[in-house]
Every structure is written in structure tokens, then in C-alpha cells.
Amino acid sequence: MTQHVLLNNIDHRDLKVETARGAQYGDNIMAALTYPGEFRNVQAHYPIVFQKDAHGDFQPVALFGLEAEQNLFLQGDAWDAYYVPLSVERQPFLIGMSDGEPMVHIDLDHPRVTAGSGQPLFLEHGGTTEFLDRISAMLLALHEGLQATPAYIAALQKYELLESFVLDVQTDADNHGRLAGYYTIHEERLAALDGAALGELAAADHLEPTYMVLASTARFRDLIERRRHA
Incomplete structure (x- = not known):
């Protein structure tokens, strides 16, 4: 259950x-x-892949595990990576629209919300704490980033740069798994693009993130090793 309020x-x-x-x-x-x-920042630690949402639209995600409810970076009460994606870091806060303007909302039913220990949100006389100020800046960056994503996806689709893949994972002699349902960058098609296409992608700031996705595929080795030693 969730209870989102302004x-x-x-x-x-x-x-x-x-x-x-x-x-x-x-x-x-x-x-x-x-x-x-x-x-x-994400590619330094996690594979970046694309999945389809309930409407069939592509969205990029950072992978933390190889099966549902598996976070191989979660070590008890610690997250074993220097960078945590903002969509995780911002919990239990979110951006909601009020009178057409993005405003900070909170999920009162989220397990992080307490009346005891934890980071306070407001000062004694009503001002915001440094913690909440940081969260507000984080939410704005996330909101603007997600708003820009559809144009990036459209550019990838224009040049048919998304391809599905299957990853077979053998963690030991008795355990075999398969990661499916995700998409990545079609490296050969990207390499075959002409100068005009590459220039268009670069001018729209779509080329660098595409190479970041390709670089992130090296992180699958880390995921598999983490799974083997889990």
C-alpha cells in the first residue's frame, strides 16, 4: 500500500x-x-538495460540482481556500491503535481517513514533541514531526467538501436538461470551509422549515454560473480 501526500x-x-x-x-x-x-554514474557499478513498461514503452533500468527481489549489492544493512541510483535514493519521497507545478510528496506508508529515529525533515520553527533540501534537489534532477527519457528512447528507435538479449547464467554445477525480457544497444548497428546520424545523436546529447550503456555491459561479470558468492 502507498499513501502519497503533499x-x-x-x-x-x-x-x-x-x-x-x-x-x-x-x-x-x-x-x-x-x-x-x-x-x-550508473555504469560504473551496474548494467544498464531497457525494459518495456505496462504500456509497451521502453525505459532504462539499472540491474542489481539476476532474478526478482534479488539485490546482489545489498549486504545486510549496507549497499555495496559508491553510487545508488536516484530513483532508489529518493525513497520515500516523490514528485507530484500540484496546480501544474512539481512539488515534493511523501509516501506515509513507506517503511522508511517514522516518528522516532531517522533524519528530521523540518526545523523547529518550520524551515527545511539540509536533508530535505538535498532530497528536493535530487527529486528535481530525477524528474527532469525522466522527462528527457522519451526523446532519448525515440532516437534509439529511429535508428533501430535496441535489441533483445538473453543471458544464461551458470553459477555452479547445479544452478542455471536465464535473464530474459530485457533489451540493450545493438552495437553493430551503432557502429554502422553514418556521420549525419552520429552528428544528430551527438547534438541531442544522445550519443554519450548510448556508449555508457555499452560500457555497462561489462558489469554483468560483476553481477554473476556476486551471485556465485551470495
């Missing part, structure tokens, strides 16, 4: 947010949304 310093002045990591806080997830402007 955050304010009257109704929510005593709320606190737990920032520790753990499955009990919803961190046992296989993947999370990302966006082109974040790819450089």
Missing part, C-alpha cells in the same frame, strides 16, 4: 526518515529506473 511543515513537522539500508526498507529490488543523464 509534504508540508504543519502536518509532517515530526516525521523522520530512516536512511539505513536493508530489505526491510524495500531495498531488495532487482532493478530501478534510471535516465540518460545518470548513465555515467
Whole structure:
């Protein structure tokens, strides 16, 4: 269940947010949304792939595991990577529209929301804390990044640069798994693009994130090794 409400310093002045990591806080997830402007940071730790949403539209995600509810970077109460995607880091906050303007909302039913330990959101006299200011900046970056994603996906589709793939994973003699249902960049088609096409992608800031996706495929080795030693 979720209960999204507009955050304010009257109704929510005593709320606190737990920032520790753990499955009990919803961190046992296989993947999370990302966006082109974040790819450089994400590819340093996680494979970036594309999946289709309920409407059949492509969306980029960072992979943390090889099966549902598996986060191979979650080590007890720690996340074993320097960078956590903003769509995870921002929990339990989200952007909601109020009178046509993006505003900070909070999910009151999220397990991170408490009235005890955790980070306070408001100062004694009603101002926002540094923690909430950081969250607000994070939400704005995420909102703008996700808004820019459809144009990036459209560019990839224009040049038929998305292809489905299947990854067979043999963790030991008795365990075999298969990762399917995801898409990646068609490397040969990208390499075959002419100068005009490459120039168009570069001018729209779509070329660099595409190469970041390709670079991120090397992180599959890390995922498989983490799975073998889990």
C-alpha cells in the first residue's frame, strides 16, 4: 500500500526518515529506473538495460540482481556500491503535481517513514533541514531526467538501436538461470551509422549515454560473480 501526500511543515513537522539500508526498507529490488543523464554514474557499478513498461514503452533500468527481489549489492544493512541510483535514493519521497507545478510528496506508508529515529525533515520553527533540501534537489534532477527519457528512447528507435538479449547464467554445477525480457544497444548497428546520424545523436546529447550503456555491459561479470558468492 502507498499513501502519497503533499509534504508540508504543519502536518509532517515530526516525521523522520530512516536512511539505513536493508530489505526491510524495500531495498531488495532487482532493478530501478534510471535516465540518460545518470548513465555515467550508473555504469560504473551496474548494467544498464531497457525494459518495456505496462504500456509497451521502453525505459532504462539499472540491474542489481539476476532474478526478482534479488539485490546482489545489498549486504545486510549496507549497499555495496559508491553510487545508488536516484530513483532508489529518493525513497520515500516523490514528485507530484500540484496546480501544474512539481512539488515534493511523501509516501506515509513507506517503511522508511517514522516518528522516532531517522533524519528530521523540518526545523523547529518550520524551515527545511539540509536533508530535505538535498532530497528536493535530487527529486528535481530525477524528474527532469525522466522527462528527457522519451526523446532519448525515440532516437534509439529511429535508428533501430535496441535489441533483445538473453543471458544464461551458470553459477555452479547445479544452478542455471536465464535473464530474459530485457533489451540493450545493438552495437553493430551503432557502429554502422553514418556521420549525419552520429552528428544528430551527438547534438541531442544522445550519443554519450548510448556508449555508457555499452560500457555497462561489462558489469554483468560483476553481477554473476556476486551471485556465485551470495
